[in-house]
Amino acid sequence: MYFIYILQCADKTLYVGSTNNLEKRLHAHNNLKNGAHYTKIRRPVTLVYSEKVKTYAKARKQEALLKRLSRAEKLALIKKYKNK
Numbered sequence: 001m002y003f004i005y006i007l008q009c010a011d012k013t014l015y016v017g018s019t020n021n022l023e024k025r026l027h028a029h030n031n032l033k034n035g036a037h038y039t040k041i042r043r044p045v046t047l048v049y050s051e052k053v054k055t056y057a058k059a060r061k062q063e064a065l066l067k068r069l070s071r072a073e074k075l076a077l078i079k080k081y082k083n084k
Contacts, residue, residue, distance in 0.1 A: 002059035004066060006049035006074060009042035013073050016066045018059040022050060049074075049081045 007015040007029060015038055019025040024059040028035040029045050039045050053059045066074065 002056055003046060003050050004052050004053065004062045005051075006061055006066065006078060007039060007045040008048045009039060009045050011042050013042060014048075014071065015039050015042075015045065016063055016074075018063040020056070020059075022047075049078045 002020050003025075004017060004018045005016070005022060005025075007017070007026075009015060015036065016031075017025065018034065025035075026045075026047055029039040030043055033040070051062070055061060066077075069077070
């Protein structure tokens with residue numbers, strides 16, 4: 001199982017990523033020196049969206065699609081996700 005996720009950083013920017021261990025990855029984004037430089041300098045980060053997919057290939061494809069969305073489109077997706 002893989003996850004695609006969106007984080008909201010302390011400066012209100014959004015970060016899109018994918019992982020096979022969401023809990024471990026969130027810990028890394030918020031606490032470790034290694035990992036994504038983007039989030040490391042914008043801590044703390046908060047998980048605002050996630051979805052499960054079955055394969056690594058699907059996770060990477062979906063991550064790429066989300067990264068191409070505008071900020072407004074990402075925020076609409078997050079709002080829809082929170083209203084489920």
